[in-house]
Amino acid sequence: MIELNHVSKMYGNVVGVNDLTLRLPMGAYGLIGPNGSGKTTLINLLIGHFRPTIGSLRVLDTSPSSDRQLLRRIGLCPASDVLYPNVSALEWVQYQIRLHGIPRRDCRRLAETALEIVDMTDAMRRPMGTYSLGMRQRTKIAQAIAHQPDLLILDEPYNGLDPVGRNDMTRMLRDWTQSGRGLIFASHVLQEIESVTPSFLLIHGGRLLASGTAAEIESILADTPQEVRLVGKDVAKLIHRLADVDWVESLQLNHVKHELKVSLREPIEFYRQISTWIRDDNLVIEQLRTPDGNLEAVFESLLRRHRGDVT
Ligand SMILES: Nc1ncnc2c1ncn2[C@@H]1O[C@H](COP(=O)(O)OP(=O)(O)OP(=O)(O)O)[C@@H](O)[C@H]1O
Numbered sequence: 546m547i548e549l550n551h552v553s554k555m556y557g558n559v560v561g562v563n564d565l566t567l568r569l570p571m572g573a574y575g576l577i578g579p580n581g582s583g584k585t586t587l588i589n590l591l592i593g594h595f596r597p598t599i600g601s602l603r604v605l606d607t608s609p610s611s612d613r614q615l616l617r618r619i620g621l622c623p624a625s626d627v628l629y630p631n632v633s634a635l636e637w638v639q640y641q642i643r644l645h646g647i648p649r650r651d652c653r654r655l656a657e658t659a660l661e662i663v664d665m666t667d668a669m670r671r672p673m674g675t676y677s678l679g680m681r682q683r684t685k686i687a688q689a690i691a692h693q694p695d696l697l698i699l700d701e702p703y704n705g706l707d708p709v710g711r712n713d714m715t716r717m718l719r720d721w722t723q724s725g726r727g728l729i730f731a732s733h734v735l736q737e738i739e740s741v742t743p744s745f746l747l748i749h750g751g752r753l754l755a756s757g758t759a760a761e762i763e764s765i766l767a768d769t770p771q772e773v774r775l776v777g778k779d780v781a782k783l784i785h786r787l788a789d790v791d792w793v794e795s796l797q798l799n800h801v802k803h804e805l806k807v808s809l810r811e812p813i814e815f816y817r818q819i820s821t822w823i824r825d826d827n828l829v830i831e832q833l834r835t836p837d838g839n840l841e842a843v844f845e846s847l848l849r850r851h852r853g854d855v856t
Pocket of ligand 1: 556559560561562578579580581582583584585586587
């Protein structure tokens with residue numbers, strides 16, 4: 546679906562994206578990163594709005610900057626709000642489809658179908674000035690899918706939505722991905738991505754920090770330092786085992802809570818050994834708490850590693 550080879554985009558002296566190399570098969574991907582990390586720049590490169598300063602890319606097997614036909618195969622939903630208060634959703638979506646060069650006679654039918662998919666049929670003839678933010682977001686999605694693209698690219702689709710609007714958006718994006726077409730959506734919020742797809746690209750400072758599923762990233766992290774907590778009446782009996790190995794950085798025992806905190810240099814070694822020790826020494830350990838396994842924790846850890854807080 547997308548192939549980037551050492552792509553960089555500079556704005557004068559400012560780096561927008563920095564040496565990105567990626568190969569993404571058809572599927573759904575969340576693009577996550579803090580403000581200014583390069584998400585919008587990457588999207589603009591994918592749709593051919595920008596040319597890379599260095600490097601090359603292909604989207605849907607063609608070059609975005611030289612093949613203008615590509616835009617017909619991409620549906621783009623930008624982060625900015627739609628501000629045409631006197632125009633109805635039906636008129637606006639039809640107009641957008643026309644811009645893709647679709648014959649006028651087909652536009653109305655395509656617009657109505659798209660607005661129905663986003664649940665806007667009842668309101669589609671009203672001026673957009675009367676819409677809630679959620680309705681305007683859904684209208685934006687309708688204009689992005691109306692010409693039936695192969696790849697949908699959304700910049701911050703959840704922005705400003707209330708919980709009901711968020712639920713609807715998740716449902717719509719899941720339906721889209723289940724149809725087998727491509728999806729890339731940028732977000733600051735990990736839960737939004739996790740609710741739609743397990744695959745994500747994490748960018749920071751214009752660089753690709755990590756890509757894959759949360760599980761794959763976690764397995765990378767299994768080799769980076771972390772702290773685990775063991776709880777149970779026999780935790781103190783593990784100390785002599787842990788004090789003897791060089792992959793443990795520090796141990797902290799809380800007698801009252803029967804809790805042992807272990808800082809690990811190589812967590813993978815710990816996970817290999819711990820169950821054997823517990824079994825061989827016949828210990829009672831009730832809990833083993835690892836760092837929170839969700840994407841938020843992965844993101845935090847990767848950022849710390851990227852900043853050099855963790856070596
Ligand atoms: N037109 C521009 N001129 C100069 N610098 C720019 C321009 N557009 C983006 N940048 C810079 O490029 C970097 C990446 O910006 P970009 O907008 O791609 O990030 P982003 O991840 O989309 O951020 P946000 O989440 O805030 O939208 C930032 O340092 C930004 O200041």
